[in-house]
Amino acid sequence: MCLGIPGQIVEIADAETLMGVVDVSGVRRKVNLACVVGEGGPDGLVGEWVLVHVGFAMSRIDPAEAAETLRALEQLGEAMEEIEKIRAAEEMLGEAAP
Amino acid sequence: MKYADEFRDPVKAKAVLAAIERAVAETGATPQEPLRVMEICGGHTHAIFRYGLDKLTPAAIEFVHGPGCPVCVLPMTRVDECLEIAERPEVIFTTFGDAMRVPGTRGSLMQAKARGADIRMVYSPLDALELARRIPEREVVFFGLGFETTMPSTALTVQQAAREGRTNFSLFCNHILVPPPIRALLDDPDMRLDGFVGPGHVSMVIGTAPYDFIARDYGKPLVVAGFEPLDLLQSVLMVVRQIAEGRAEVENQYARVVPSGGNPAALAAVEAVFEPRDAFEWRGLGEIDKSGVRMREAYAAFDAEAKFGVGYGAARRNSRDADLPELAGCRCGEVVKGMVKPWACPKFGTACTPETPLGALMVSSEGACAAYHLYAGVRARAVDAESERAVS
Ligand code: SF4
Numbered sequence: 403m404c405l406g407i408p409g410q411i412v413e414i415a416d417a418e419t420l421m422g423v424v425d426v427s428g429v430r431r432k433v434n435l436a437c438v439v440g441e442g443g444p445d446g447l448v449g450e451w452v453l454v455h456v457g458f459a460m461s462r463i464d465p466a467e468a469a470e471t472l473r474a475l476e477q478l479g480e481a482m483e484e485i486e487k488i489r490a491a492e493e494m495l496g497e498a499a500p
Numbered sequence: 501m502k503y504a505d506e507f508r509d510p511v512k513a514k515a516v517l518a519a520i521e522r523a524v525a526e527t528g529a530t531p532q533e534p535l536r537v538m539e540i541c542g543g544h545t546h547a548i549f550r551y552g553l554d555k556l557t558p559a560a561i562e563f564v565h566g567p568g569c570p571v572c573v574l575p576m577t578r579v580d581e582c583l584e585i586a587e588r589p590e591v592i593f594t595t596f597g598d599a600m601r602v603p604g605t606r607g608s609l610m611q612a613k614a615r616g617a618d619i620r621m622v623y624s625p626l627d628a629l630e631l632a633r634r635i636p637e638r639e640v641v642f643f644g645l646g647f648e649t650t651m652p653s654t655a656l657t658v659q660q661a662a663r664e665g666r667t668n669f670s671l672f673c674n675h676i677l678v679p680p681p682i683r684a685l686l687d688d689p690d691m692r693l694d695g696f697v698g699p700g701h702v703s704m705v706i707g708t709a710p711y712d713f714i715a716r717d718y719g720k721p722l723v724v725a726g727f728e729p730l731d732l733l734q735s736v737l738m739v740v741r742q743i744a745e746g747r748a749e750v751e752n753q754y755a756r757v758v759p760s761g762g763n764p765a766a767l768a769a770v771e772a773v774f775e776p777r778d779a780f781e782w783r784g785l786g787e788i789d790k791s792g793v794r795m796r797e798a799y800a801a802f803d804a805e806a807k808f809g810v811g812y813g814a815a816r817r818n819s820r821d822a823d824l825p826e827l828a829g830c831r832c833g834e835v836v837k838g839m840v841k842p843w844a845c846p847k848f849g850t851a852c853t854p855e856t857p858l859g860a861l862m863v864s865s866e867g868a869c870a871a872y873h874l875y876a877g878v879r880a881r882a883v884d885a886e887s888e889r890a891v892s
Contacts, residue, residue: 432626458626458652460701
């Protein structure tokens, strides 16, 4: 549960609530950026790699670290599982009437 | 070396293994009297078995599997309380998938869902909040569990719900902390531990200072570790070196992700929303002082315990007479403490398998029993049978 997965921030969705969009192995997901913003505000974060835990970016990592972490997660069978969870949650929410 | 291609740097891995061997020899440890090194985190347990690190490292090191798997230490009463909340008609109960199959005395959330309770798996507490926005006429409860790594996510979600003035969202808070059970294990006269491999992502949030007491008060080394195989080997080397040199310090092998001060924004959110409980029950370990958190008064409107009257204290009172012994014949308690290996349990691999878990340790891939079953069950049994033959 503590492993998380690396993703790249591709967009700031809402600067006020500190929500951004990350790309996790090709799957896009809204994440909260509160734990990684720092002084500069969220805008400078686009393009950065982060470790994502249950929908929250928890730590900035460099791209090489992200690639190695992803590789390790794939070997542990955790990468697919995590992406599956993200997909399933989107589906569940999609079925809930807005 | 069979697993060579799986290491980030196989040449380095080989060198580290050789260094471990030399350092272990310096400590005077033997396969009969091994160094007992506890990896606290369930993710590390999983990685150790996945890569066979227990077999690559010298027999004079024994890995003792720690309590760092949140679903494994969840007491049955808390699962029962989840069911109690989830079975209310107005409630949509949301949870991480990991918790679905953890058995309580009335079965698991999975079974409750099959009986008709509205229980939904989410990836993030944010999904639960989103569900509450989309279905305002229902009460959405999020089952918050996990260690310091997941606490900031639920704290920030609750703060967001408060900012929005949501009235149909609450958190059933079951968060637990890593350091208190380590202290409890060190205080246990039946446990002998020589050093620790500390959790990586928990430390990313809390930093390294919360472990200082382990070195200072108990004279044991702890090395915060990443979860790649080379990280684990390097951390083991750092632990063994400390033992060989008579040092006991908190060291950080995973500095590329873990700042020594932790994550200030995450810690601030946690501090604002949660406060320590006097004590919290851990499956297999019993009640441990200040080992869990509850929600602060300021967030009582988002506290499922208050909202549904299913408090930690209340449920314990209700179930006193049925004071829950472990399932007959199971040895989950001893396994969770690291006192016996999973294959010492008579149910292991027979009545208890990942498909039909009796104990929580068999549910998650981070649980020692599931890890043994997946990667080491057959091997451990063969070794066991061999050593029994050698004795007789
Ligand atoms: S094999 Fe099953 S019953 Fe036995 S200790 Fe492990 S989880 Fe508990």
